[in-house]
Amino acid sequence: MSQETTGMNYLTMSDVVLDDKRVLVRVDFNSPMDDNGNILDDKKIKSHLPTLQSLEHSKVVLLSHQGRPGDEDYTPLEAHAKLATELLGREVTYEDDIFSSCARNAIKSLDQGEVLLLENTRFNAEEIMNRPPDKQAKSQMVKKLYPLFDLFINDAFSVSHRSQCSVVGFTEVLPSVAGMLMDKEITGLDKALKCHEHPAIFVLGGAKANDSIKAISTILKRDGADKILTTGVVATIFMMAMNIDVSEVNRKFIENKKYIDQISIASRLLKEYSGKIIVPQDVALNNGGERQEVEVDKIKKGNLPIADIGRETIENYSKYLKEAKLCVFHGPTGIFELDKFRLGTDELLKAATQASYSVAGGGHTLDAIDQLGLGSKFSHISMGGGASITYLSGEPLPGITALKNNTFRYHKG
Numbered sequence: 510m511s512q513e514t515t516g517m518n519y520l521t522m523s524d525v526v527l528d529d530k531r532v533l534v535r536v537d538f539n540s541p542m543d544d545n546g547n548i549l550d551d552k553k554i555k556s557h558l559p560t561l562q563s564l565e566h567s568k569v570v571l572l573s574h575q576g577r578p579g580d581e582d583y584t585p586l587e588a589h590a591k592l593a594t595e596l597l598g599r600e601v602t603y604e605d606d607i608f609s610s611c612a613r614n615a616i617k618s619l620d621q622g623e624v625l626l627l628e629n630t631r632f633n634a635e636e637i638m639n640r641p642p643d644k645q646a647k648s649q650m651v652k653k654l655y656p657l658f659d660l661f662i663n664d665a666f667s668v669s670h671r672s673q674c675s676v677v678g679f680t681e682v683l684p685s686v687a688g689m690l691m692d693k694e695i696t697g698l699d700k701a702l703k704c705h706e707h708p709a710i711f712v713l714g715g716a717k718a719n720d721s722i723k724a725i726s727t728i729l730k731r732d733g734a735d736k737i738l739t740t741g742v743v744a745t746i747f748m749m750a751m752n753i754d755v756s757e758v759n760r761k762f763i764e765n766k767k768y769i770d771q772i773s774i775a776s777r778l779l780k781e782y783s784g785k786i787i788v789p790q791d792v793a794l795n796n797g798g799e800r801q802e803v804e805v806d807k808i809k810k811g812n813l814p815i816a817d818i819g820r821e822t823i824e825n826y827s828k829y830l831k832e833a834k835l836c837v838f839h840g841p842t843g844i845f846e847l848d849k850f851r852l853g854t855d856e857l858l859k860a861a862t863q864a865s866y867s868v869a870g871g872g873h874t875l876d877a878i879d880q881l882g883l884g885s886k887f888s889h890i891s892m893g894g895g896a897s898i899t900y901l902s903g904e905p906l907p908g909i910t911a912l913k914n915n916t917f918r919y920h921k922g
């Protein structure tokens with residue numbers, strides 16, 4: 510049983526018999542993809558190898574999502590099965606459905622040691638309706654699949670902040686345990702959660718700004734950070750909350766991302782926690798592919814997209830990070846995929862490693878860390894961006910709560 514800090518515990522793979530069992534594993538293979546459907550980075554898939562290697566005498570079925578409906582990286586999982594086959598050194602068969610009779614027959618005919626990857630869970634409409642576990646247990650996916658298994662393993666920490674069918678539904682109806690990656694993530698992040706040394710600095714950027722803004726609210730409520738340094742799309746929203754004119758193109762960007770409602774939340778947070786949330790003083794605009802640095806009150810002039818934080822901000826934020834005892838870094842500071850706009854991400858990642866305990870999370874963030882060769886310099890690297898900051902905000906993650914509740918339901922003795 511885990512030694513997790515927050516009271517109730519969950520079981521791990523070493524608490525149960527795995528050999529000969531029919532095991533359903535929720536993994537998170539969601540990876541950066543190029544326009545041709547190729548996987549750009551194998552870290553997410555690799556991170557599950559310890560769990561999959563421990564299941565070599567079980568009949569294993571994997572569930573994962575990839576992207577979000579409407580996004581360009583919302584793809585089938587065929588490429589993921591191929592890459593998993595290479596990485597695992599054993600065949601991972603791909604089934605292009607989730608719970609049709611074809612998929613169920615393929616599951617039933619699995620032999621010991623075989624691994625089958627089902628289709629992208631988000632191809633099923635019920636998956637992305639965030640609902641409580643008891644409701645998710647009544648979804649078609651759960652009802653059709655669960656009778657075919659003896660055990661459910663949640664190894665997908667990085668999506669456990671979502672109350673989605675494949676994350677919380679099976680724990681209602683099957684004995685369930687945490688996978689090895691899940692357990693490692695919780696252990697690493699608990700050290701940061703228990704670190705009461707100050708200053709504690711969070712650098713929050715990237716594109717999933719609603720997750721970050723929700724976490725900022727919870728972090729500041731529990732006095733969990735001395736400063737929140739905003740970057741990326743999160744910073745654009747806070748600038749708008751401060752009535753900085755970010756120009757039409759950036760306003761449209763926020764609108765298209767459906768983040769307009771986040772502006773008033775950001776405005777409330779700025780008032781409520783005065784001095785805690787820091788907003789860039791300058792940014793780098795994308796002027797025909799070139800880096801054009803301007804003070805934030807000059808953004809309105811050019812109607813050009815914000816693509817990174819500026820040099821003055823980098824310098825200012827680096828000063829905070831030099832003093833930090835705890836640093837949590839989530840999300841690139843800009844469009845780091847373009848060489849001209851990766852300066853902020855590179856410099857702040859380097860500065861973040863100087864903290865006594867440093868945590869970084871999120872697929873793109875880890876990609877940037879890899880490119881800099883900084884992986885070993887962080888105290889804990891989390892596969893989940895949104896999940897890790899939610900965890901560090903002190904808010905329970907539905908996927909982990911579901912595992913804990915399962916312990917009491919199925920393993921009382």
Ligand SMILES: Nc1ncnc2c1ncn2[C@@H]1O[C@H](COP(=O)(O)OP(=O)(O)O)[C@@H](O)[C@H]1O
Binds near residue numbers: 840841842
């Ligand atoms: N100012 C910005 N405008 C548009 N996109 C941005 C900006 N800053 C960062 N991004 C984009 O955010 C993406 C990563 O965000 P996110 O998925 O939240 O990070 P992670 O995968 O590390 O959790 C990157 O593709 C990056 O180009």
Ligand SMILES: O=C(OP(=O)(O)O)[C@H](O)COP(=O)(O)O
Binds near residue numbers: 539577671893896
């Ligand atoms: O990559 C993920 O999250 P992250 O970008 O916060 O690290 C997870 O796969 C969750 O994906 P989601 O944010 O579409 O639910």
